Amino acid sequence: MENLDAAITVTVIGMGIIFLVLILLMGAIMVLNRVFPYVAPTEKATPATAGSDDGEIVAVIQAGIAAYLKRKPEDVSIKSIK
Amino acid sequence: MEGGITLSSAMEQIIGMTGFGALTFGSVTMIAVALLLLYLAIGKGFEPLLLVPIGFGCLLANLPMSYMTSGDEGGLLYYFYQGVKHEIWPPLIFLGVGALTDFGPLLANPSTLLLGAAAQIGVYVTLIVAVLLGFSLQQAAAIGIIGGADGPTAIFLANKLAPELLGPIAVAAYSYMSLVPIIQPPIMRLMTTEKERKIRMEQLKPVSQKVKIIFPIVVTILCLLLLPAAAPLIGLLMLGNLFRECGVTKRLHDTTETHLINIVTILLALAVGSSMTAESFLTIQTIKIIALGLFAFSVATAGGLLLGRLLMVATGGKVNPLIGSAGVSAVPMASRVSQKVGQEADPHNFLLMHAMGPNVAGVIGTAVAAGIMLALFGESALMTSGHAESIIRAGADFLRSIFIG
Numbered sequence: 364m365e366n367l368d369a370a371i372t373v374t375v376i377g378m379g380i381i382f383l384v385l386i387l388l389m390g391a392i393m394v395l396n397r398v399f400p401y402v403a404p405t406e407k408a409t410p411a412t413a414g415s416d417d418g419e420i421v422a423v424i425q426a427g428i429a430a431y432l433k434r435k436p437e438d439v440s441i442k443s444i445k
Numbered sequence: 446m447e448g449g450i451t452l453s454s455a456m457e458q459i460i461g462m463t464g465f466g467a468l469t470f471g472s473v474t475m476i477a478v479a480l481l482l483l484y485l486a487i488g489k490g491f492e493p494l495l496l497v498p499i500g501f502g503c504l505l506a507n508l509p510m511s512y513m514t515s516g517d518e519g520g521l522l523y524y525f526y527q528g529v530k531h532e533i534w535p536p537l538i539f540l541g542v543g544a545l546t547d548f549g550p551l552l553a554n555p556s557t558l559l560l561g562a563a564a565q566i567g568v569y570v571t572l573i574v575a576v577l578l579g580f581s582l583q584q585a586a587a588i589g590i591i592g593g594a595d596g597p598t599a600i601f602l603a604n605k606l607a608p609e610l611l612g613p614i615a616v617a618a619y620s621y622m623s624l625v626p627i628i629q630p631p632i633m634r635l636m637t638t639e640k641e642r643k644i645r646m647e648q649l650k651p652v653s654q655k656v657k658i659i660f661p662i663v664v665t666i667l668c669l670l671l672l673p674a675a676a677p678l679i680g681l682l683m684l685g686n687l688f689r690e691c692g693v694t695k696r697l698h699d700t701t702e703t704h705l706i707n708i709v710t711i712l713l714a715l716a717v718g719s720s721m722t723a724e725s726f727l728t729i730q731t732i733k734i735i736a737l738g739l740f741a742f743s744v745a746t747a748g749g750l751l752l753g754r755l756l757m758v759a760t761g762g763k764v765n766p767l768i769g770s771a772g773v774s775a776v777p778m779a780s781r782v783s784q785k786v787g788q789e790a791d792p793h794n795f796l797l798m799h800a801m802g803p804n805v806a807g808v809i810g811t812a813v814a815a816g817i818m819l820a821l822f823g824e825s826a827l828m829t830s831g832h833a834e835s836i837i838r839a840g841a842d843f844l845r846s847i848f849i850g
Contacts, residue, residue, distance in 0.1 A: 370576040370585060374569035377817045381565050384671055384813050385558040385806065391663050392555035392656075399655040 467509030471723025478726065479504035479718075482616070491623035495596065495714050499616065502718020515720040522719035525712050529611070529720075534713035535601035536677040541706025542597070542808065543661070543685025544698050546776065550801040552656055553649040556756065557768065557799075561806025563752035564772030565814045567592030567745025571737055578733055583607055586818040588734055591618045592741030593811030594625070595774040598678060600717060602815045606822050612721035613731040617738030625778045626785070628739070629746050629770050633786045636750045637766050641757065642790035644765040646799045654690070661686040668813065674823060675816025682812065745773045749803065771800035774807040 421441050429436040460466045482500030486493040502522060505513040512519070515526035528534040551557060568589040575585035587607040590599050591614060599618040603611045621628065633642075661683035668679045688698040753769025767787050771779040783800035 366576045366582055366585075367573070369582055370573045373582070373586075373817075373821060374573060377569050377814060378562075378566060380672070380817055381562045381810055381813050382559070384668060385562040385810060387667055387671075388664060388809070389555040389558045391667060392552055392558075392660065395656045395659055395663070396552070396555075396652065399653045399659070401651045401653045403651075 464509040464511065469509075469723070471727055472507045472509055474727060475507035475721065475723045476504060478721070479507060485620070485623075492619045494710060495619045496623070498711050498714035499619065499718040499721075502715040503612075503721040504718075505715075506719040506722055513719060514722050515716060516722075522715060525716040526719060528712055529600060529604050529716045530608075532601060532604065532677055534709050534716065535597035535604075536681040537709045538597040538706060538713060539678050539812075540681040540685040541701050541709065542776075543682040543687075544689050544702035545706070546682075546686060546689075546805055546808070547801070548660055548686060548805055549652050549657065550649055550798050551803075551805050552652040552660060554799070554802050557802030558806040558809075559756070560749050560752055560769045560772040560803035561808075561810040562772075563769065564745045564749035564803070564807055565593065565810045566748035567741045567743070567773070568811070568814050570744045571741035574740060575733075575737055578737070580730075580733075581607075583822045584610055586822055587614055588737050589741060590614075590811065590815055590818065591621065591734075591738040592745040593774055593807070593814060594618070594622055594742060594745065594779070595808060595811040596622060597713070598774075598811050598815045600713065601678060602818055605819060605824065609725060610730065610734065611717065612726050613734040614738075615717040616721070617735050620735075621738050621742045622775050622778070625742070625773070625775050626782050628742050629779065629782045630786050632743060632746045633750060633767055633770050633782070636747060637754070639790050641754070641766050642787055643794065644757065644762060645791070645794050646763065646765055646768075646796065649798055654692075657690040658687070658692075661690070664809065668809075668816075672813060672816040672820065674819035675812050678812040678815060679809070682808065742773065746770045749773065749807075765794075765796055765799070768796055768800040768803055771804040772807045772810070774804070774811050776804050776808060777801065779807070780804045 422436075425439050425441055426436050428441075429439045432439065479500050482496050482503060485491040486496035486500060502513075505511060505522065506515070513522045514520070515522055515529075517523050570589075571592050572582075572585045572589035575588045576582065580588060583606040587599075587603040587605075587610055590602045593599070596615065596618045600611065600615050603614040607614075665680055665683045669676050672679075685701050688694045688701055749769035749772030750766055751769070752772075753764065753766030756764040756769075757766050765787060767783045771783045773779050780797055780800035784795065784797040787794045787796040
């Protein structure tokens with residue numbers, strides 16, 4: 364019975380500490396994300412249109428995506444391939 | 446004839462020199478256990494990277510006169526076992542796990558850390574049940590950590606608190622980890638509605654590389670200031686992750702995530718297998734531990750799902766509660782289970798990356814839980830007379846003052 368009391372107390376203390384530690388970490392991550400926000404790399408996107416050399420590939424990808432989404436190919440527009 | 450050797454005495458002498466003469470019921474049973482583990486690993490694909498060397502270590506240890514048990518001083522596996530005894534192998538495995546783990550999904554959605562915390566309820570509820578079944582507090586703590594679904598942590602803690610139970614605890618932990626895809630789905634279906642399982646979550650935002658580099662350093666400082674006992678596990682986990690993210694230690698990263706973790710896995714698993722002798726394994730306690738392990742996994746899954754549902758309500762339906770079950774460690778299998786059960790309800794729902802957040806949070810949560818157990822029941826705590834008792838008594842008084850007044 365004494366051990367049971369101790370086990371229940373350890374449970375409450377243990378869960379309390381785990382939540383405390385992980386909540387502190389959560390706060391630290393939020394601060395880090397604010398201080399160091401993600402900046403997208405400034406790469407020059409290569410436009411891929413039907414008129415370019417990759418036109419055929421773009422058309423195939425467009426048709427594939429349209430079939431998957433159950434839409435018409437003209438409803439899907441591919442702006443660039445990176 | 447010189448020496449007076451007869452055919453029967455010669456045969457007796459030869460049989461006495463072989464292991465056949467030394468076979469006992471216990472060793473034969475343990476050889477059968479070893480063969481069962483090998484069958485489960487090879488034939489059924491249950492955690493083969495661990496159960497093959499554990500099963501083979503068990504086989505070697507139980508072949509009489511081979512002197513391959515963890516206790517046979519001078520034998521090969523005795524030296525391998527020193528790495529477990531002196532807590533070297535489990536932290537080195539954690540170094541490799543850190544090098545393999547991408548904390549990106551957790552950093553993108555830090556609230557999933559709470560799900561990793563909630564799943565640790567399996568550890569503590571099992572501790573209470575184990576005490577009710579007659580285990581000491583130290584043994585109960587070592588058994589409870591099976592619910593964290595983290596093999597190295599279970600071995601680390603069992604060796605510190607209840608080395609006599611190391612074999613059954615390790616086998617239970619790794620067996621149930623491999624059974625996550627069978628244990629979790631029925632609980633997940635039971636505790637969520639189909640509508641909830643269909644919830645689609647917003648795409649995770651990208652995280653800057655600076656945050657990924659600073660995160661392991663912050664975790665190390667924060668966790669170890671709060672819980673120094675967790676230093677071997679959390680310290681090496683985060684060092685491995687720093688190797689991965691810092692971008693200037695490619696060779697160290699490559700080694701830790703491949704060769705080092707593989708070598709240490711062989712040494713650790715063989716050492717654990719070598720501790721599975723008839724005297725330590727063939728007891729009623731083993732059956733209780735195997736049953737408690739399953740209970741621990743189930744409660745941990747339910748705990749994560751409950752908080753998942755709470756987060757779903759709190760966010761107005763933006764969180765799919767299925768990712769809560771990934772709060773048990775078992776990386777990445779628990780995340781895959783969330784993805785699979787989610788796709789049963791909606792084939793176009795992709796929960797995998799969302800579930801990786803609570804999944805890696807579970808690794809940190811389990812290491813913190815182990816640190817708490819060590820702080821309360823570990824060697825350094827026990828060296829200080831009445832240390833655990835005084836903390837527990839103070840905690841009990843505090844709780845009583847809150848609930849009773």
